[in-house]
Amino acid sequence: MKKCISVFLLVILIFSIALTGCTKENPSGATGEQNGAETTGGESGTFKAQITFNGSSTLAPVISAIATDFIEEYTTWDKVDSSFPAENIAIYVSAGGSGAGVKAVLEATSDFGMLAREIKDEENKKIGDPRAFTLGIDALTVSINPENPLTKIRDDLSMEEVKKIFAGEYKYWDEIDSSLPHREMVVVIRDLGGGAHEVFQKSVMGDTDVREDAIQAPSMGALVTKVIENKDAIGYASFGMVNQNKGKLIPLKVDGIEATKENIASGLYKISRPLIAVKKGDLSPEQQAFVDVLVSEKGSAIIEQMGYVPMN
Amino acid sequence: MLENIKELLFKIWIILSGATVLFLTLFIFGYIIKHGFRSINIEFIFGNPKGIPLGAEGGVLPAIAGSLFLTIIACIFASVLAISTSIYIVYYCKSKRIENIIHTIIQCMAGIPSIVLGLFGYTLLVVNLKLERSLLAAGITLGIMIFPFIQVRIEKAFREASSTIIQSSYALGVSNSYTFLKLILHICKFEIVSAITLAGGFAMGAAAPIILTGAVIFAPIPKSLLSPVMALPFHLYILIGEGISLEKAYATALILISLLLIINMVSMVLIFRKRRSTE
Amino acid sequence: MYKLIDKIFDTVIKLLTLFSLLILVFIIIFIFKESIVFFKEVSILKFITGRKWNPLKSPTDLSILNIILGTLYVSFVAIIIALPIGVGTGLLLSIYTNGKWKVITRGIIDILAGIPSVVYGFIGLLVIVKFFEAVLDFPTGESVLAGGILLSVMILPYIISTCSETMDNIYKENLFSSEALGTSKIYMARKIVLPESKKGIIAAVILALGRAMGETMAVMMVMGNTPISPKLLKRAQTIPSLIALEMGMAEVGSLHYHALFASGLVLMIMLLIINIIFYYIKKGIHVR
Numbered sequence: 022m023k024k025c026i027s028v029f030l031l032v033i034l035i036f037s038i039a040l041t042g043c044t045k046e047n048p049s050g051a052t053g054e055q056n057g058a059e060t061t062g063g064e065s066g067t068f069k070a071q072i073t074f075n076g077s078s079t080l081a082p083v084i085s086a087i088a089t090d091f092i093e094e095y096t097t098w099d100k101v102d103s104s105f106p107a108e109n110i111a112i113y114v115s116a117g118g119s120g121a122g123v124k125a126v127l128e129a130t131s132d133f134g135m136l137a138r139e140i141k142d143e144e145n146k147k148i149g150d151p152r153a154f155t156l157g158i159d160a161l162t163v164s165i166n167p168e169n170p171l172t173k174i175r176d177d178l179s180m181e182e183v184k185k186i187f188a189g190e191y192k193y194w195d196e197i198d199s200s201l202p203h204r205e206m207v208v209v210i211r212d213l214g215g216g217a218h219e220v221f222q223k224s225v226m227g228d229t230d231v232r233e234d235a236i237q238a239p240s241m242g243a244l245v246t247k248v249i250e251n252k253d254a255i256g257y258a259s260f261g262m263v264n265q266n267k268g269k270l271i272p273l274k275v276d277g278i279e280a281t282k283e284n285i286a287s288g289l290y291k292i293s294r295p296l297i298a299v300k301k302g303d304l305s306p307e308q309q310a311f312v313d314v315l316v317s318e319k320g321s322a323i324i325e326q327m328g329y330v331p332m333n
Numbered sequence: 334m335l336e337n338i339k340e341l342l343f344k345i346w347i348i349l350s351g352a353t354v355l356f357l358t359l360f361i362f363g364y365i366i367k368h369g370f371r372s373i374n375i376e377f378i379f380g381n382p383k384g385i386p387l388g389a390e391g392g393v394l395p396a397i398a399g400s401l402f403l404t405i406i407a408c409i410f411a412s413v414l415a416i417s418t419s420i421y422i423v424y425y426c427k428s429k430r431i432e433n434i435i436h437t438i439i440q441c442m443a444g445i446p447s448i449v450l451g452l453f454g455y456t457l458l459v460v461n462l463k464l465e466r467s468l469l470a471a472g473i474t475l476g477i478m479i480f481p482f483i484q485v486r487i488e489k490a491f492r493e494a495s496s497t498i499i500q501s502s503y504a505l506g507v508s509n510s511y512t513f514l515k516l517i518l519h520i521c522k523f524e525i526v527s528a529i530t531l532a533g534g535f536a537m538g539a540a541a542p543i544i545l546t547g548a549v550i551f552a553p554i555p556k557s558l559l560s561p562v563m564a565l566p567f568h569l570y571i572l573i574g575e576g577i578s579l580e581k582a583y584a585t586a587l588i589l590i591s592l593l594l595i596i597n598m599v600s601m602v603l604i605f606r607k608r609r610s611t612e
Numbered sequence: 613m614y615k616l617i618d619k620i621f622d623t624v625i626k627l628l629t630l631f632s633l634l635i636l637v638f639i640i641i642f643i644f645k646e647s648i649v650f651f652k653e654v655s656i657l658k659f660i661t662g663r664k665w666n667p668l669k670s671p672t673d674l675s676i677l678n679i680i681l682g683t684l685y686v687s688f689v690a691i692i693i694a695l696p697i698g699v700g701t702g703l704l705l706s707i708y709t710n711g712k713w714k715v716i717t718r719g720i721i722d723i724l725a726g727i728p729s730v731v732y733g734f735i736g737l738l739v740i741v742k743f744f745e746a747v748l749d750f751p752t753g754e755s756v757l758a759g760g761i762l763l764s765v766m767i768l769p770y771i772i773s774t775c776s777e778t779m780d781n782i783y784k785e786n787l788f789s790s791e792a793l794g795t796s797k798i799y800m801a802r803k804i805v806l807p808e809s810k811k812g813i814i815a816a817v818i819l820a821l822g823r824a825m826g827e828t829m830a831v832m833m834v835m836g837n838t839p840i841s842p843k844l845l846k847r848a849q850t851i852p853s854l855i856a857l858e859m860g861m862a863e864v865g866s867l868h869y870h871a872l873f874a875s876g877l878v879l880m881i882m883l884l885i886i887n888i889i890f891y892y893i894k895k896g897i898h899v900r
Contacts, residue, residue, distance in 0.1 A: 120860070
């Protein structure tokens with residue numbers, strides 16, 4: 022009887038502590054963590070064993086891959102640098118689109134934001150004290166399904182044609198070339214939060230809107246999947262992802278320029294975008310340690326392996 | 334004559350309906366089992382996600398652990414509150430008006446779409462209360478989602494508990510707390526646990542509320558209440574949405590529904606035992 | 613001694629109840645608060661009757677008529693498909709099963725209800741959408757119809773369990789007299805149980821509609837998510853999937869963010885209105 026009541030009360034007690042005093046439970050250093058995002062350099066006294074990334078669905082797999090390697094190699098922070106405590110390394114990655122990355126940094130729900138486009142001026146202003154690291158360059162290819170008969174006729178589209186296709190002025194494949202079947206074009210784009218959406222709008226569409234009934238893919242991976250699975254599909258697939266899925270979708274040249282590493286790096290291929298990790302304020306030493314790996318040779322090797330153009 | 338035809342049609346209708354439902358159930362499970370079975374092995378259940386892109390190889394242990402933890406937290410949060418609220422309504426509340434108000438509020442709650450709860454959870458728990466995307470924030474959000482579910486069932490169980498026993502208990506002068514803890518809880522324990530486990534299954538499968546409040550694409554097994562987690566439904570969504578791996582997606586779905594099947598069976602067994610004990 | 617424990621118990625229970633109710637009320641107020649901010653900037657009428665949704669342009673276009681229509685359209689398609697099957701199965705269950713079998717079939721229905729929406733979406737994507745593309749040769753299988761079919765499977769358990777509960781009661785009530793008169797089971801089902809269950813069926817529809825309109829993940833995966841005017845074989849978007857897709861990028865405090873809350877509010881009000889309509893329909897049905 023007494024036991025029942027005390028168990029009951031204990032549960033309530035634990036629960037209310039957890040709810041209100043949870044900052045005290047955190048092993049790696051209490052309140053310093055909560056203020057860390059607002060006060061620059063306020064992290065000097067507290068060590069956070071976890072780093073969180075949020076943002077672009079293009080960059081997320083890259084960071085995840087580098088993080089997995091990092092964790093496998095070092096396991097605990099003290100192996101990275103002997104001045105760090107012996108805590109397990111925990112790196113968390115979630116994706117919601119480049120827009121979500123900026124939001125996460127602004128709302129301090131994530132340490133780093135991942136963007137697959139340039140940071141806008143208003144965003145820089147809102148963040149106030151941004152630290153941005155460019156990890157690589159990606160490009161948006163105009164890709165179609167390998168079973169699309171267009172691949173046999175042409176391997177190139179002019180910028181005008183691309184614009185018209187995405188704007189919906191061309192609705193059927195035979196409007197591009199009369200030998201193609203009279204089938205509807207299935208245009209796939211990223212939703213509004215995607216970095217690719219804004220990059221494409223700026224570099225290709227200009228003032229014209231993309232057609233209203235284009236399929237909005239919630240992530241770059243979904244966009245690529247859609248083009249791979251639907252033979253009438255056309256979409257602006259990420260260069261890196263096209264490389265990861267060689268043969269499953271065919272990138273077309275734009276204005277005669279092919280999307281290759283050299284063309285992208287030199288700027289000749291116009292529809293390109295930087296892959297950026299951004300943080301508000303100074304980096305703590307452990308965050309710096311991971312970022313160093315991101316921009317190092319090892320990081321670049323993984324970035325290249327996944328098909329993107331590394332910074333080096 | 335016409336009557337006979339009508340009757341025949343009617344018969345065909347209801348048999349066809351039943352057959353359709355049976356077929357659908359078998360199809361859903363069969364489809365997932367058939368395609369997912371070959372990817373299930375020890376490495377999948379107990380390993381971490383690997384491969385490029387992440388998830389194409391390796392296992393889903395962090396997601397399984399994450400889902401289990403989330404469910405446990407959601408259940409604790411929801412059941413403590415639901416049990417108390419039910420006790421209050423059934424045994425303490427004197428005015429019918431208050432009871433109606435409470436019922437209306439809870440019904441409103443049940444009508445809120447899970448995605449709106451997720452949005453609320455994000456703004457309140459993650460941003461304002463600074464819990465960060467965490468097990469705790471997601472667990473609480475899920476708990477809020479399943480609270481009406483549990484509360485309704487527990488209240489029903491309390492009301493159906495034999496009132497003669499309870500009245501005699503009060504007549505004998507036994508205190509409220511004693512009556513409740515020793516008698517009512519004991520009588521209703523099967524139903525309470527069954528309701529909680531069913532709700533837990535519901536929480537385990539929900540993806541919408543946890544997207545913003547705690548689920549991430551890549552995380553190790555959660556070490557504290559404040560770390561983000563991987564969860565099975567979210568992982569499934571990512572695997573199929575990003576086209577990472579179809580086989581792994583099937584396998585993840587299989588694990589998820591197997592866990593849910595186990596939970597449901599436990600719940601059913603409990604109901605059976607309740608029937609037996611009251612017969 | 614016990615008096616003290618009793619007192620503690622009493623207070624704890626009351627506190628916890630208060631706490632849970634406060635949370636619930638708080639949520640509702642919170643949603644209102646965040647939505648009202650939006651309506652100061654954009655008039656309610658424009659919000660629900662305009663057809664363009666483009667929060668990234670400036671000035672922003674924030675109107676969700678198409679999305680409201682999409683939500684309603686797909687839910688109604690689902691109900692139209694699921695209702696006959698659900699009612700039929702309910703009849704079958706209440707008349708032809710009893711005792712142990714009842715519990716088993718209840719269990720199966722519960723299992724169907726317990727399948728998570730992501731899994732449904734997953735299967736819908738691989739089976740329904742693929743079917744449309746491969747067999748029926750649609751350019752793309754994502755459509756309102758696909759969403760409707762998938763949703764109907766998801767709401768079936770709700771319809772079946774609500775209906776069969778009502779029908780069980782009616783059946784039990786009338787079994788005695790019916791057997792005495794020598795009528796067949798089928799006759800009972802057709803002429804007595806079905807007509808008397810109208811109220812139960814309406815309750816089932818309300819429940820199912822609520823579930824259908826609030827469903828996020830499964831619908832999101834098979835409907836294509838384009839905010840255009842919904843047609844049966846074309847893509848569309850529902851309010852829950854709008855919120856799910858865009859909440860990740862809408863900054864807390866921005867107009868976009870409030871717009872999302874406002875659309876959630878609109879959804880909840882729609883549900884409320886439907887509930888009220890059906891309540892009056894229920895009242896209007898006179899049972900013998």
